[in-house]
Amino acid sequence: MLLTAADYHDLTSYDRNRMSGHSLDWSNQPVTFKTYHGLKHIELAGNERDSSSQNLDELLDTDTAWTPVSVNFDTLSRVLKLSHCLTRKEKIAGGYFYFRNVASAGALYPSEIYFLSSGTEGLEQGLYHHSPLTQSIVMLRNGNCLEALLNSINFQAHKSIRMVFLLTAIFFRSSWKYRDRAFRYHLLDTGHLIESLTLALKSENLSFEISYDFDDARINELIGVDRNREACLAAVGILLQQDSTKIESGKDISPTIDLKSFSQCSSNEIRYPVINEIYSITSKTSKFYPTLSIENQVSVVDSVMGLVELPSVEKTPEAITFGEAFFQRRSRRNFVRKPVPAATFSWLMGLLNLGDSCGETAHWHGCVSVGVLIGAVETINPGFYLFQSCRHALSLIRPGLLTEEMAHICLDQEWLGRCSLHFVFLSNLEATENKWGSRGYRYAMLEAGRLGQRLYLAAESIKYGCCGIGAFYDKEANSLLGLRSGSRMLYLVALGPLKKAFV
Numbered sequence: 001m002l003l004t005a006a007d008y009h010d011l012t013s014y015d016r017n018r019m020s021g022h023s024l025d026w027s028n029q030p031v032t033f034k035t036y037h038g039l040k041h042i043e044l045a046g047n048e049r050d051s052s053s054q055n056l057d058e059l060l061d062t063d064t065a066w067t068p069v070s071v072n073f074d075t076l077s078r079v080l081k082l083s084h085c086l087t088r089k090e091k092i093a094g095g096y097f098y099f100r101n102v103a104s105a106g107a108l109y110p111s112e113i114y115f116l117s118s119g120t121e122g123l124e125q126g127l128y129h130h131s132p133l134t135q136s137i138v139m140l141r142n143g144n145c146l147e148a149l150l151n152s153i154n155f156q157a158h159k160s161i162r163m164v165f166l167l168t169a170i171f172f173r174s175s176w177k178y179r180d181r182a183f184r185y186h187l188l189d190t191g192h193l194i195e196s197l198t199l200a201l202k203s204e205n206l207s208f209e210i211s212y213d214f215d216d217a218r219i220n221e222l223i224g225v226d227r228n229r230e231a232c233l234a235a236v237g238i239l240l241q242q243d244s245t246k247i248e249s250g251k252d253i254s255p256t257i258d259l260k261s262f263s264q265c266s267s268n269e270i271r272y273p274v275i276n277e278i279y280s281i282t283s284k285t286s287k288f289y290p291t292l293s294i295e296n297q298v299s300v301v302d303s304v305m306g307l308v309e310l311p312s313v314e315k316t317p318e319a320i321t322f323g324e325a326f327f328q329r330r331s332r333r334n335f336v337r338k339p340v341p342a343a344t345f346s347w348l349m350g351l352l353n354l355g356d357s358c359g360e361t362a363h364w365h366g367c368v369s370v371g372v373l374i375g376a377v378e379t380i381n382p383g384f385y386l387f388q389s390c391r392h393a394l395s396l397i398r399p400g401l402l403t404e405e406m407a408h409i410c411l412d413q414e415w416l417g418r419c420s421l422h423f424v425f426l427s428n429l430e431a432t433e434n435k436w437g438s439r440g441y442r443y444a445m446l447e448a449g450r451l452g453q454r455l456y457l458a459a460e461s462i463k464y465g466c467c468g469i470g471a472f473y474d475k476e477a478n479s480l481l482g483l484r485s486g487s488r489m490l491y492l493v494a495l496g497p498l499k500k501a502f503v
Contacts, residue, residue: 001277002274002277002278002281004281004433004438005278005281005282005429005433005438005440005441006429006430006433006441006486006488008183008274008277008278008281008441009184009429009441009474009488010474011180011274012180012181012183012184012274013473013474013475014181014411014471014472014473014474015473015474015475016473016476022179024176024177025176028176028266028267028268028269028270029176029266030108030170030172030173030176030265030266030269031265031266032098032108032109032173032265033131033132033133034112034129034131034170034262034265035131035133035262036129036138036140036257036259036262038257039138039139039140039257040138040139041131041134041136041137041138042136042137042138042139043134043135043136044076044077044080044081044135044136044137045073045074045077046074046077046078046081053321053323054203054321054322054323055316055318055320055321055322055461056199056316056318056322056325056351056454056457056458056461057316057318057347057351058322059199059202059203059322060351060353060454070119070121070240070241071120071121071162071163071206071238071240072120072121072122073120073121073122073123074122075204075206076117076120076123076163078200078203078204079197079200079201079204079206080113080130080135080137080200081135082196082199082200082203082323082326083113083193083196083197083200084100084101084102084111084113084130084132084193084196084197085100085101085132085135085326085327086098086099086100086101086132086133087099087100087101087327087328087329087330088330098133099330100132101196101326101327101329102189102192102193102196102329102453103189103192103329103331103452103453103456103468104185104189104192105174105178105185105188105189105468105470105471106174106177106178106185108173108174108176108177108185109173109189110169110170110171110173110174110182110185110186110189110190111167111168111169111186111189111190111192111193112129112130112167112168112169112170112230113129113130113165113166113167113193113197114127114128114129114130114140114165114166114167114168114223115127115128115130115163115164115165115166116128116145116146116149116163116164116166117146117162117163118144118146118162118163119162119163119240120162120163124139124142125142125143125144125146126139126140126141126142126143126145127139127140127141127145127222127223127224128140140223140224140259141222141224145222146162146164148218148222149164149219149222150164150237152214152215152218152219152222153211153213153214153215153219153235153237154211154213154214154285155209155211155235155237156209157209157237157239160239160240160241161209161237161238161239161240162238162240163237163238163240164235164236164237164238165197165235165236165237165238166219166223166232166234166235167190167193167194167197167232167233167234167235167236168190168223168225168230168231168232168233169186169187169189169190169230169231169233170229170230170263170265171183171186171228171229171230171231171272171275171276171279172229172265172266172269172270173265174186174189175270175272175275176266176270179272180272180274180275182272182275183274183275183278183279184445184470184490185470186233186275187233187441187442187445187446187449188445188446188448188449188452188468188470188490188491189449190233190234190446190449191445191446191447191448191449191450191451191452191453192449192450192452192453192456193453194210194234194236194446194449194450194453195449195450195451195453195454196326196453197236198210198236198450199322199326199457201236201238203322203323206238206239207238207239208236208237208238208239209236209237209239210234210235210236210362211234211235211236211237212233212234212235212364212439212442212443212446213285213439214232214235214285215285216231216232216283217283219232219235220232223259224259224260225259225260225263226260226261226263226264227279228271228276229263229264229265229269230263231279233442233446234446278441281438282438282439282441282442283439284437284438284439285437285439299369299428299484300369300371300386300426300427300428300483300484300487301386301397301481301482301483301484301487304386304395304396304397305395305396305397305398305399306395306396307388307391307393307394307395307396308380308385308393308394308395308396309391309392309393310342310345310346310349310350310392310393310394311342311343311346312346312392313343313346313347313350314343316347317341317343317344317347317462318461318462319461319462319463320460320461321461322457322461324461325457325458325460325461326457328460329456329457329460330460331466331467331468332459332464332465332466332467332498333415333465333467333494334415334465334498334499334500335415335416335418335419335420335465335494335496335497335498335499336418336496336497336498336499337375337376337403337418337419337420337496338376338420338496338497339376339377339378339420340376340377340378340420340421340496340497341378342377342378342379342380344462345377345378345380345421346392348421348455348458348495349370349372349387349389349392349394350392351454351455351458352370352387352389352423352451352454352455353389364436364440364443364444364447367427367432367435367436367440367443367444367447368425368426368427368444368447368448368451368490369386369387369425369426369427369428370386370387370389370423370424370425370426370451371384371385371386371387371397371423371424371425371426371481372384372385372387372394372421372422372423372424373385373402373403373406373421373422373424374420374421375401375402375403375419375420375421375422375496376420376496377420377421380394381399382399382400382401382402382403383396383397383398383399383400383402384396384397384398384402384480384481384482385397397481397482398481398482402480403416403417403419403420403422404417405480406422406477406480406492407419409472409473409476409477409480410469410471410472410473410477410492411471411472411473413469416469416494419465419494419495419496420495420496420497421494421495421496422492422493422494422495423451423455423492423493423494423495424477424481424489424491424492424493425447425448425451425452425489425490425491425492425493426481426483426487426488426489426490427444427448427487427488427490428484428486428487429441429444429486429487429488430485430486430487431486432444444490445490445491448490448491449491451493452468452491452493455493455495456468456493458495459495463498464495464496464497464498465494465495465496465497465498466493466494466495467493467494468491468492468493468494469491469492469493469494470491470492472489472492474488474489477489477492
C-alpha cells in the first residue's frame with residue numbers, strides 16, 4: 001500500500017540488478033487516437049501550417065503585456081492545430097503510425113484535450129473534444145456548464161475565464177509498455193502538451209491561467225471519462241475581457257451516449273492497481289496553497305563548490321520561427337560532443353524560467369530545480385551544475401565529465417554519452433509533500449514535462465538535436481548527482497549539436 005507520492009516514485013524506480021524484461025503484447029496494442037463514433041465532428045478552420053511568425057524567444061519575453069481579447073472560431077482553430085498536431089507518418093504493418101509535435105514516452109501519446117466554451121464566436125457553448133488525427137472537434141455536452149466547471153477548479157481569475165481546456169491521460173496507452181511506472185509518463189507527457197498549448201495561446205495574444213488544483217471526481221464526471229481508465233491532470237483557462245463575452249443562459253444538456261466507454265483504448269486492457277492508487281493519492285487537494293518562490297525553494301543538494309556567471313544574451317540564436325519549430329519537432333539522437341557557444345548556452349538556460357512569462361504566478365513555482373551536466377560548452381568546464389535563475393548563474397556541484405556515466409545510468413544508451421548537454425529536472429519530493437501534500441508530485445512532474453517540451457522547441461529552432469529520457473536507474477542517478485535525502489531526478493533531456501545538420 002502506497003502512503004505518499006515519494007513511495008510511488010521509489011516503488012517504480014529502476015534497479016540495474018532487479019530489472020525483469022517483458023515482451024509487449026502487440027495483439028493488445030492500445031489505439032493512440034480517441035474517436036467518438038456516432039457524434040458529429042466539426043472540422044477546424046484554416047491551414048495548420050499558417051502559424052505564428054514569432055520566434056520562441058519573443059513568446060517567452062517576460063516584458064510582453066498580454067491583453068485579454070475575445071476568441072472566435074478561427075482563433076480557436078489555430079490554437080488547437082498548433083497545440084496538438086501530426087508531423088509525419090511511417091508505414092507499418094496494416095497502415096501508418098503518426099508522430100506528433102508533442103514529445104511522448106515511447107510515442108504512445110496518452111494525452112487528450114477537451115475544452116468547454118461559452119461565448120466563442122461561431123461555436124455553440126458546450127463541452128468539446130479535439131482530435132489531432134482529423135483536426136476536428138466533437139461536441140460532447142450541449143449547454144451552459146461553465147459555472148459548474150469553474151466552481152470545481154482553483155482559478156485565481158475565476159470571473160474572467162470564459163473558456164477552459166482540460167488535459168487528460170488515458171492510462172493504458174502508456175502502461176501497456178511501462179506498467180506501474182507509466183504514471184510518471186502520464187504526467188511528463190501532459191506537461192509537454194501543457195507547454196505546447198500555452199505557447200499556442202501566447203502566439204494568439206491570449207491571456208491564460210494554468211491550474212493543477214481541482215475536484216478530480218467532479219471534473220472527470222463532467223467531461224465523461226472513466227476515471228479508472230482516463231483522468232484529468234491539468235486545466236488551462238483563457239482570460240477574456242468581462243464585457244466582451246457573456247455566458248449564455250441555458251440548461252446543461254446531458255450527453256445522449258455513454259461517453260465513459262470511449263476511455264477504453266484496447267479490447268483487453270490490463271489494469272495496474274498501482275497507477276489507480278497513485279492517481280487517487282495525488283487527487284487529494286489542500287485549501288492552503290503556500291507559495292514557494294525560486295529564491296526560497298528547498299535545495300536538492302547539500303553543498304555547492306562555486307558560482308559561474310553566465311554571459312548576457314545580445315540576440316536570439318534561433319534560425320527558424322516558433323511555428324516552424326513546432327511542426328518540425330522530433331527526437332534527434334545523432335549527437336556529437338561539439339562545444340556549444342557560450343552565448344547559445346546562456347540563451348538556453350534563460351528559457352528555463354517557468355512562472356516568469358505571461359504573468360504566471362502559480363503557487364507551485366519553484367517546485368522543480370533545473371540542473372545541467374555540461375559535456376562541452378565554450379568557456380565553462382565540464383561538470384554538474386544547478387541553475388540559479390534569479391542570478392542567471394550556475395552553481396557548481398560536481399566537476400568532471402559526467403555525461404558518459406549518466407548515459408550508462410540511462411539504461412546504457414551510448415548515444416547519450418556523445419551529447420554536449422544533459423538537462424536534469426529535480427525535486428525534493430519530501431519537501432514538496434510537506435508543502436502541498438501528495439498533489440505536489442503532480443506539480444513537479446507536470447512542470448518538468450513543460451520544461452522538456454520547451455527544450456525540444458528551442459533545440460529545433462537552433463538546429464540542434466534533443467531527446468527526453470524518463471528511463472534510468474534512479475538510485476544511481478541520484479548518487480551521481482549527489483542529491484540530498486528526499487530529492488530525486490525526475491526527467492533528463494539531452495540536447496546538443498548533431499553529426500549531420502537536418503533540413
